[in-house]
Each structure stands twice: as structure tokens, then as C-alpha cells.
Amino acid sequence: MSTDPAELIEKLRSDLAGFTVDSVNELLGPVAQAALGREQSLPARLAVTERLRTEDDEPLAALIAVFVLGLAVPAARLASAVPRTGLDGLAELGLIVTAGSEPGDDVRGLVDLRPYATVDALGPADWWLASDLSEVATGRPLTDDHVLGVGGASLTLARCTVRRPTGRVLDLGTGCGIQALHAARHSRHVVATDISARAMKLARLNWALNAPTVGETSIEGRLGSLLEPVAGELFDQVVSNPPFVITPRSTPAAAFEYRDGGMIGDDLVRQLVESVGSVLAPGGIAQFLGNWEGRRNEGWTDRVTSWLEASGLDGWVVQREWQDPAEYAETWIRDSGQHLGKDADDLYAAWLADFASRGVDGVGFGLITLRRPPTGEPRIRVVEERRTGPGLPWGDEVVATLERQDWLATHDDDALLAGMLKVAADVTEERHHLPGAEDPSVILLRQGGGAGRVVQANTALAGFVGACSGDIPVGRLIAALASLLEVDGQALRAELLGDVRNLVRDGLLEPAP
Known part of the structure; x- marks a missing residue:
């Protein structure tokens, strides 16, 4: 007799409570885990088979064997891992197929069912996810509706x-x-x-x-x-x-x-x-x-x-x-x-x-x-x-980039020259010198957060960024820099403005309040 699907799902959720990413990793060990990442299942199969043979962590080993590695196990072994759902419940949910009704008969998974843990912009997330078994588990090419x-x-x-x-x-x-x-x-x-x-x-x-x-x-x-x-x-x-x-x-x-x-x-x-x-x-x-x-x-x-x-x-x-x-x-x-x-x-x-x-x-x-x-x-x-x-970028950085683009779109060159910028708190500068050289051969502006950008800067751009303290208009900074470098102010402004816009867009420079 069929059972209410919602009731079966609730029972399965309870049975899977100990089926976590950490518990799977601990049972398999780092070597087998790394091999699975390279689509090599043998070390994991050996580890699970050993646990099933010794009956150490048997319920967890049975879940991994059936739903992660695509192995057949005796029905009684898997039944011990899902006491509330039972094998009939798993079959009714379309998760397994059994070879017979005896405790020693083989049971196989029809799906890949495993724990999932990740971190998105809201923090940690832990779920169980069902999909189709991969070719690593089945040893066969995928079906077209995989x-x-x-x-x-x-x-x-x-x-x-x-x-x-x-x-x-x-x-x-x-x-x-x-x-x-x-x-x-x-x-x-x-x-x-x-x-x-x-x-x-x-x-x-x-x-x-x-x-x-x-x-x-x-x-x-x-x-x-x-x-x-x-x-x-x-x-x-x-x-x-x-x-x-x-x-x-x-x-x-x-x-x-x-x-x-x-x-x-x-x-x-x-x-x-x-x-x-x-x-x-x-x-x-x-x-x-x-x-x-x-x-x-x-x-x-x-x-x-x-x-x-x-x-x-x-x-x-x-x-x-x-x-x-x-x-x-x-x-x-x-x-x-x-x-x-x-x-x-x-x-x-x-x-x-x-x-x-x-x-x-x-x-x-x-x-x-x-x-x-x-x-x-x-x-x-x-x-x-x-x-x-x-x-x-993380999701928040995507939004921040769009907001910076909006700011730039409303500030033409005259408005940008009249505004004031400051260096973002996560930006550092690296200077690389050839042995014995007085001046650096490479200057890098490195963003510690955000999208983690690294920008190669020439002497003029690095000098401009270094002077962005948020209290001097951009135009005055460029004019002072031109005087210091003994170059034409108009030419330097034309050279720097595009780079400055890119640094604002990418979050290395920020509009001062």
C-alpha cells in the first residue's frame, strides 16, 4: 500500500540526518575523496567495502555505496541505514531497485543522493541532492535525459x-x-x-x-x-x-x-x-x-x-x-x-x-x-x-560593480575632475625592481577583496592613486602630478582619465563622501 509522499520525505529526511559532507569525508578519507574529484572511484569503493565488511559505520557506508558510488549491497545493510523510510519507502520514492525480497538480495540505487555543503553570499548552506548517477558510478556513457x-x-x-x-x-x-x-x-x-x-x-x-x-x-x-x-x-x-x-x-x-x-x-x-x-x-x-x-x-x-x-x-x-x-x-x-x-x-x-x-x-x-x-x-x-x-565576484560585488558603473555614467569628465576620490581600504601596491635599478620596472595595484583584481600601473598612475586621499579634487591632483613629472598637464589628464574610470569601476578607487 502506498504511503503519503510527504510522510515518506519526512521519514527520509530523518534517516539522512547523519549523512553529511563531513561524515562522508571522514569515512572515505582524503585520498579517496581526492580521487573521486579526479573521477577515480576505486579508492572510495575499497574504503566503503572495508567498512561494510567490518560492520564499522555500516549504515553510513551503505548509503555511500548505494547512492554515491552506484554499488550493490545486501538489502539488510541498506535497510539498517533507513529504518524509518524502509526499503519499500525508498522504492516508492523511485530511489532504489531490489533484486528480490530476501535480506541478502542485492539493492541498487537508481539515483545519486548525497549531502551538499557550500557557502554563498548569505553564508553556509547544507542540503541533500538527488540527481542521476554519473558515468563514474555506472561505468557507462550517460543517457540523453541524464x-x-x-x-x-x-x-x-x-x-x-x-x-x-x-x-x-x-x-x-x-x-x-x-x-x-x-x-x-x-x-x-x-x-x-x-x-x-x-x-x-x-x-x-x-x-x-x-x-x-x-x-x-x-x-x-x-x-x-x-x-x-x-x-x-x-x-x-x-x-x-x-x-x-x-x-x-x-x-x-x-x-x-x-x-x-x-x-x-x-x-x-x-x-x-x-x-x-x-x-x-x-x-x-x-x-x-x-x-x-x-x-x-x-x-x-x-x-x-x-x-x-x-x-x-x-x-x-x-x-x-x-x-x-x-x-x-x-x-x-x-x-x-x-x-x-x-x-x-x-x-x-x-x-x-x-x-x-x-x-x-x-x-x-x-x-x-x-x-x-x-x-x-x-x-x-x-x-x-x-x-x-x-x-x-561574489554576489555583493556584482551589485557594487553595477552601482559604481551607475555613478560613472552620471559623471562626465568635468564632473570627475571636480570630484574627489580615495583609495579603497583593501588596495595594496607592489613595486618590483631589477637588481641595482633605482626605479621600479613593474608597479602593481592589488585588490584584496572584491573581484581580486591586479592592475599594472605606470609611474604616473601609481603616483595619482597614491595621492588619492579623498580631500583633493581629481583635476588638481593631475595638475600637481604633471608639474612634479614635468609633463604637459592636458596630455597627462587625457592619459589618466580612462584608467581612473576603470579603477573606480573595479572598486580600487572610491568616490569620497
Whole structure:
């Protein structure tokens, strides 16, 4: 007889109370954990098998074996780990399959179910998340409806998303539902969409399993492609880890629902940039990950800038990584486990032919931030590459960057020259000298917080920044510096103003109160 799903979820939540990131790490040990990070499961399998054999930490070992490593264990072993839910309850929730009804019969997991712990701009978050077992666990290529768990892209997006209290949030392409859970921590209502029925099923399980952590916030799941399920609605925030992977259309075997939107080249990301404004309320912010092509007749910066111009929105794009066509193909063939199959070379060739057909020199990966201006026309257009430093900005830094851009947009050169600036408290200066040289060969301005930027400055810019104490107008500082360096004041002003604007934009210099 079936049990109320809500009651089963509550029982499962209670059974999983000791199934934490710390407890899993402690049982597996650092060597096995590091190996899993490299997609090598043998050390973890050996560690879990030993615990099951000795009956030391048996319930936890059984959970790891079944739901993390994809191993079969005797039914009685897993039953001891879920005394409230029971094996029948797990089966009813679609989490396991059993080989028979005897205690010694094998039971296997149908999903990957594991603890998740991270830190976003609101602080620590601890959940359990169900997704599909990876190729590391199954030893087989993924199925085309595979539901991905939490990977590097998901963590990057969660870390960089703005986390300020807001009303309605759209999680477009929710997958296993992780971004919706993050969004529920700072919003009143979340709408999460996906084209995959299986993804929506697992996402709803995850939302229910972690319901106590999201308080009064409601999460609503809707099936459909891109913005279709929310046409005509407005949101204060949109977040998305969309199916942005550029996939050859000539090879259906390369397409997976979780990563491929069914379009040619980078058209899905272009379309999303150009259309997301239709669901953004005034002042609303959209943040999503994406890939874009660099072509022989159109570099990536020109390409992405044209998308921003078509969007009618403020835009800031940061490219974090660049791959040549071969490297890109290898990445996604490996991601799906298809390197394990006999047709890997054919897939590789199809990817390379697809890129060649459009003259693609490489593919960029990064974060796109868009904002519907609260009033007036868009005035922010920043497209930049940042491969060094501690990583992308936290959500608060994204907002701070937009606010600094707003300030700059309202201050022309005359207003900037009349204003006063000060050095941000986290900025330090480094000077590097060649042996025996009196003057430095390299001067670096290093930002300790924010986006962790490092700016190389010449003598004039370093002197200007060093003099920014917040009590002397910019124009007077430049004039004094020109006199000290014995250079033309007008020429120095023309040289420095662009750099000064960039330092304000990036938070190394701040307007004085």
C-alpha cells in the first residue's frame, strides 16, 4: 500500500540526518575523496567495502555505496541505514531497485543522493541532492535525459549570484533544482523551469527533502523550454545555468538534455541574452553562465557586445576560460562518459567539423550579468576577460560593480575632475625592481577583496592613486602630478582619465563622501 509522499520525505529526511559532507569525508578519507574529484572511484569503493565488511559505520557506508558510488549491497545493510523510510519507502520514492525480497538480495540505487555543503553570499548552506548517477558510478556513457548533479558550473553560478532580499526569482533550466534552493534563501517566490520531465521530478524531490531550510518561500516548478513557461510574467531576478554547450547538430548522440539546447553554435546563449529582458522587472538582474564562439571574421568580444546591444539591457560579461575547438570537444565527450564508448572518434570528428563550418577559432566560457535599467536607457556595457585572480565576484560585488558603473555614467569628465576620490581600504601596491635599478620596472595595484583584481600601473598612475586621499579634487591632483613629472598637464589628464574610470569601476578607487 502506498504511503503519503510527504510522510515518506519526512521519514527520509530523518534517516539522512547523519549523512553529511563531513561524515562522508571522514569515512572515505582524503585520498579517496581526492580521487573521486579526479573521477577515480576505486579508492572510495575499497574504503566503503572495508567498512561494510567490518560492520564499522555500516549504515553510513551503505548509503555511500548505494547512492554515491552506484554499488550493490545486501538489502539488510541498506535497510539498517533507513529504518524509518524502509526499503519499500525508498522504492516508492523511485530511489532504489531490489533484486528480490530476501535480506541478502542485492539493492541498487537508481539515483545519486548525497549531502551538499557550500557557502554563498548569505553564508553556509547544507542540503541533500538527488540527481542521476554519473558515468563514474555506472561505468557507462550517460543517457540523453541524464539529470546532472552539482558540478563546477553550478558552484560558480551559486557563488556569483546576487543574494539580496527580493520578490520573484526565475530559475531557468533548474536541472536538479540547486539554484532554486539557493534563490529560496533570499526571495519570496521562486519559479523554476526545465524542459526535462525527469529533471523536474528530481528537483521537486530535492525541494521537498530540503523544505525546512527555505522557510516560507515557495518554489514552483514548470515544464517548458527557456522563457516559454513564464511568457508575460515579470521577475526581480533571473538565474540560469542553461544548456549552453555548443553541440554538432549532425550527431544526435552528442545531445543531452541537461547541456544542449538544440540550437546551432552559441545561438541559445545569444537568444537568452537578447530575450531575457522580456521577463525582467525594472531594476531586475539576470545572471547566467554561457559559452560563446570566437570566429575568424568576428572575435568573441565583438560577438558578445552585439548581443548586449540587441538586449536593450545593461550588460557585464566576464570570460573566465578559453578553449580551442579540439579541447572543447574533448571536454564534453569526457563529460558525458562517451570516451568510454567505441564511437568516441566519430563524435570528436563531428565536433571539429561543426566548428570548422563556422570558422570557429575557440570557445569562451564565463558569466553574463544583465540588468533592466530602473529608468532610462541602458548605459553599462562591459565585456572583459579575467583568467587570473581568486575567481569571479561574489554576489555583493556584482551589485557594487553595477552601482559604481551607475555613478560613472552620471559623471562626465568635468564632473570627475571636480570630484574627489580615495583609495579603497583593501588596495595594496607592489613595486618590483631589477637588481641595482633605482626605479621600479613593474608597479602593481592589488585588490584584496572584491573581484581580486591586479592592475599594472605606470609611474604616473601609481603616483595619482597614491595621492588619492579623498580631500583633493581629481583635476588638481593631475595638475600637481604633471608639474612634479614635468609633463604637459592636458596630455597627462587625457592619459589618466580612462584608467581612473576603470579603477573606480573595479572598486580600487572610491568616490569620497
